[in-house]
Amino acid sequence: MNRNVLFLSTVLALVGAFGLTACGGDEEDTGSTTEGEGEGEGSGTAAVDTSLPGDPNAGEAIYGRICVACHAADGRGNGGMTGADFVGDETRLSKSNEQLLTSIRDGVNTGSTPMPAQGGVLSEEEMRDVLSYIRREFGGTTE
Numbered sequence: 001m002n003r004n005v006l007f008l009s010t011v012l013a014l015v016g017a018f019g020l021t022a023c024g025g026d027e028e029d030t031g032s033t034t035e036g037e038g039e040g041e042g043s044g045t046a047a048v049d050t051s052l053p054g055d056p057n058a059g060e061a062i063y064g065r066i067c068v069a070c071h072a073a074d075g076r077g078n079g080g081m082t083g084a085d086f087v088g089d090e091t092r093l094s095k096s097n098e099q100l101l102t103s104i105r106d107g108v109n110t111g112s113t114p115m116p117a118q119g120g121v122l123s124e125e126e127m128r129d130v131l132s133y134i135r136r137e138f139g140g141t142t143e
Helices: 002-022 056-071 097-106 124-138
Strands: none
Touching (some): 056 124, 097 124
């Protein structure tokens, strides 16, 4: 029986370690678009594209399959411990679609828990869909 307990403990520890490694945290700005750059309408500031770039209904299933383990169902990332907090950090979703799609596609290697790249896992359409779901559910959209 001790062997079974030891084996189960080892498996659970490895699964937990893998889960934390696969989750993203503390994303940094990876794009070059900033407010005040480019041509804006009348105000001299560039508008940041935060529209829904895909189908949020399709993105919901992708979020549940790929993202929820780290970012949690409520988008809070377990207080930012296992993944970026989309709700508590209002600046997170104020980034442009291109900046966020780059983070999804290429991953984020800053912070204590890096987010793995999803470019080899998800198609471009799926990445746009999941971003649309995140924006719709957790804010950060102009629509």
